[in-house]
Amino acid sequence: xxxxxxxxxxxxxxxxxxxxxxxxxxxxxxxxxxxxxxxxxxxxxxxxxxxxxxxxxxxxxxxxxxxxxxxxxxxxxxxxxxxxxxxxxxxxxxxxxxxxxxxxxxxxxxxxxxxxxxxxxxxxxxxxxxxxxxxxxxxxxxxxxxxxxxxxxxxxxxxxxxxxxxxxxxxxxxxxxxxxxxxxxxxxxxxxxxxxxxxxxxxxxxxxxxxxxxxxxxxxxxxxxxxxxxxxxxxxxxxxxxxxxxxxxxxxxxxxxxxxxxxxxxxxxxxxxxxxxxxxxxxxxxxxxxxxxxxxxxxxxxxxxxxxxxxxxxxxxxxxxxxxxxxxxxxxxxxxxxxxxxxxxxxxxxxxxxxxxxxxxxxxxxxxxxxxxxxxxxxxxxxxxxxxxxxxxxxxxxxxxxxxxxxxxxxxxxxxxxxxxxxxxxxxxxxxxxxxxxxxxxxxxxxxxxxxxxxxxxxxxxxxxxxxxxxxxxxxxxxxxxxxxxxxxxxxxxxxxxxxxxxxxxxxxxxxx
Amino acid sequence: xxxxxxxxxxxxxxxxxxxxxxxxxxxxxxxxxxxxxxxxxxxxxxxxxxxxxxxxxxxxxxxxxxxxxxxxxxxxxxxxxxxxxxxxxxxxxxxxxxxxxxxxxxxxxxxxxxxxxxxxxxxxxxxxxxxxxxxxxxxxxxxxxxxxxxxxxxxxxxxxxxxxxxxxxxxxxxxxxxxxxxxxxxxxxx
Numbered sequence: 173x174x175x176x177x178x179x180x181x182x183x184x185x186x187x188x189x190x191x192x193x194x195x196x197x198x199x200x201x202x203x204x205x206x207x208x209x210x211x212x213x214x215x216x217x218x219x220x221x222x223x224x225x226x227x228x229x230x231x232x233x234x235x236x237x238x239x240x241x242x243x244x245x246x247x248x249x250x251x252x253x254x255x256x257x258x259x260x261x262x263x264x265x266x267x268x269x270x271x272x273x274x275x276x277x278x279x280x281x282x283x284x285x286x287x288x289x290x291x292x293x294x295x296x297x298x299x300x301x302x303x304x305x306x307x308x309x310x311x312x313x314x315x316x317x318x319x320x321x322x323x324x325x326x327x328x329x330x331x332x333x334x335x336x337x338x339x340x341x342x343x344x345x346x347x348x349x350x351x352x353x354x355x356x357x358x359x360x361x362x363x364x365x366x367x368x369x370x371x372x373x374x375x376x377x378x379x380x381x382x383x384x385x386x387x388x389x390x391x392x393x394x395x396x397x398x399x400x401x402x403x404x405x406x407x408x409x410x411x412x413x414x415x416x417x418x419x420x421x422x423x424x425x426x427x428x429x430x431x432x433x434x435x436x437x438x439x440x441x442x443x444x445x446x447x448x449x450x451x452x453x454x455x456x457x458x459x460x461x462x463x464x465x466x467x468x469x470x471x472x473x474x475x476x477x478x479x480x481x482x483x484x485x486x487x488x489x490x491x492x493x494x495x496x497x498x499x500x501x502x503x504x505x506x507x508x509x510x511x512x513x514x515x516x517x518x519x520x521x522x523x524x525x526x527x528x529x530x531x532x533x534x535x536x537x538x539x540x541x542x543x544x545x546x547x548x549x550x551x552x553x554x555x556x557x558x559x560x561x562x563x564x565x566x567x568x569x570x571x572x573x574x575x576x577x578x579x580x581x582x583x584x585x586x587x588x589x590x591x592x593x594x595x596x597x598x599x600x601x602x603x604x605x606x607x608x609x610x611x612x613x614x615x616x617x618x619x620x621x622x623x624x625x626x627x628x629x630x631x632x633x634x635x636x637x638x639x640x641x642x643x644x645x646x647x648x649x650x651x652x653x654x655x656x657x658x659x660x661x662x663x664x665x666x667x668x669x670x671x672x673x674x675x676x677x678x679x680x681x682x683x684x685x
Numbered sequence: 686x687x688x689x690x691x692x693x694x695x696x697x698x699x700x701x702x703x704x705x706x707x708x709x710x711x712x713x714x715x716x717x718x719x720x721x722x723x724x725x726x727x728x729x730x731x732x733x734x735x736x737x738x739x740x741x742x743x744x745x746x747x748x749x750x751x752x753x754x755x756x757x758x759x760x761x762x763x764x765x766x767x768x769x770x771x772x773x774x775x776x777x778x779x780x781x782x783x784x785x786x787x788x789x790x791x792x793x794x795x796x797x798x799x800x801x802x803x804x805x806x807x808x809x810x811x812x813x814x815x816x817x818x819x820x821x822x823x824x825x826x827x828x829x830x831x832x833x834x835x836x837x838x839x840x841x842x843x844x845x846x847x848x849x850x851x852x853x854x855x856x857x858x859x860x861x862x863x864x865x866x867x868x869x870x871x872x873x874x875x
Contacts, residue, residue, distance in 0.1 A: 185856040189830055191837045220859050223866075223873055224831040227812035228729050234738045238716065241742045245749050252750075 303389035697761035
């Protein structure tokens with residue numbers, strides 16, 4: 173059938189359905205009167221319409237049509253109501269699926285968002301940061317203790333300390349401790365006494381500490397918003413200071429130094445002191461360092477540029493007004509209290525690629541796993557870590573110290589390991605005080621459970637051996653029963669301590685918080 | 686005593702508004718008004734009396750659920766017929782899929798029944814079977830026109846296409862039907 177005829181028949185079909193205009197009707201009727209073929213087609217279409225129309229009769233409706241419909245509508249209502257009640261559940265389920273998918277696609281999305289959030293807030297936190305050393309008014313003694321005991325008070329009230337450490341895997345960590353169990357006192361004095369330093373040498377030690385103090389000012393910052401910013405270069409400065417002090421000690425008094433470092437110290441060389449800090453300064457190009465920011469509700473890392481000029485002016489202002497009442501910096505005290513919820517969430521978790529945070533009731537550790545690129549090229553500190561740690565341990569053993577305040581009950585005793593002879597004031601050996609002191613030490617070791625428990629010297633055994641000689645002139649010592657009781661107690665204590673030592677050395681366990 | 690309410694024949698909108706305002710009984714009136722046409726469309730489209738009431742009830746459940754979203758842009762009846770036709774299409778689609786998964790023997794059985802039935806059936810059954818063989822897009826406009834008496838415009842609104850397309854499809858449906866009924870020409874066109 174040609175297209176034209178097809179169109180004509182289509183129009184004829186529409187004509188049959190009365191769906192054409194009056195003009196088309198006239199035209200079709202005119203054509204119909206002239207064409208028998210067209211009339212035949214129309215009749216065919218009429219017949220088809222007729223049979224189609226008559227082929228479908230009516231179908232009887234169910235008597236229950238409307239009641240079934242009402243039932244179906246009610247059921248539908250119930251289902252919809254039930255679905256609505258589950259909407260929150262479905263919502264949460266969908267949310268969980270989305271989060272799972274999101275984490276599957278980009279596992280770092282949460283950490284990244286946290287970092288972004290922290291970056292946004294960091295402007296608030298790192299505002300008006302001041303160097304801790306003058307804000308907390310730290311002394312040379314504090315800085316000396318930082319060198320050898322890696323401990324730095326965060327304020328004048330000694331409530332919180334910044335502790336540097338290294339775990340078993342050799343990873344460095346910061347730790348902010350509340351009320352440390354062991355306070356180091358008068359160590360700088362012990363150091364100068366041990367080395368038998370003259371006044372010039374003492375001032376040389378002070379100048380070394382002063383040089384580092386200036387450098388450390390840029391490494392530990394605090395502000396009035398309770399934020400503490402610790403530079404990740406602090407570990408290197410700590411080693412550098414210890415190394416320089418030991419180098420100085422080796423040169424100042426070789427004999428005494430051998431007691432601290434019997435095997436010698438590899439870093440000791442002929443260079444003038446302070447050696448390491450000079451190298452650091454020489455290689456330093458700018459004052460931008462990676463800082464770890466601690467605040468009440470967050471911990472984050474960020475690059476921070478210390479405005480040296482500003483700090484210099486502030487220190488100048490501080491020194492000028494140090495004696496006056498205008499001393500706003502001294503009021504700065506950091507009291508880091510990490511939100512407990514935050515602590516729960518972040519317990520034993522990697523905070524980001526470079527930090528591992530461990531919380532317990534008393535402190536939290538921030539392990540710096542991946543030290544970012546430090547802008548200054550420091551000397552290779554790893555090679556001297558072992559030497560320094562050994563020196564620190566020996567220094568602790570070596571630095572026996574007795575107060576020089578003599579009283580009536582004094583007596584002289586030639587202490588074999590010490591360089592000086594001291595008069596000891598001993599009324600009576602109090603076992604309880606020894607026990608108390610020992611258990612304090614043990615508690616401290618428990619809190620640092622990843623450190624190897626180490627008796628440097630069996631001091632109790634030593635006292636047991638030497639006691640008769642030391643206390644022979646005392647009345648109470650003549651009483652045999654008393655001596656026997658004392659010896660017995662000492663033996664028991666010794667046994668107990670060995671047991672503890674054995675247990676603690678077995679396998680370190682992580683502190684459960 | 687309040688005056689009795691007199692509804693106009695084309696006053697579906699008023700009933701819809703009443704239903705939307707919370708008068709559930711208005712829906713029953715709409716059902717009464719349109720159920721015959723809905724059933725009829727289902728019957729001619731699906732060509733199976735057993736399914737009519739089920740599908741019609743589904744149509745009205747859907748209308749009940751969506752009546753609040755009715756936008757008064759077309760006649761209510763056109764909207765109802767569109768829903769009806771879509772429901773019929775869904776039903777036929779499901780039937781087709783179900784047949785695909787029927788065992789071959791069952792399919793043969795059904796075909797045989799149809800064929801045997803066709804041989805012995807009366808004229809109306811022959812025509813109904815012939816119409817059922819038409820493609821849906823041709824069959825529905827043809828039936829809406831020739832049985833339900835819809836205008837081309839109403840058909841176009843119901844099946845959502847142009848009037849020209851409706852005109853063409855109805856003619857093509859008639860042409861195809863003529864070819865299918867060719868073997869029964871003598872019995873039908875007496």
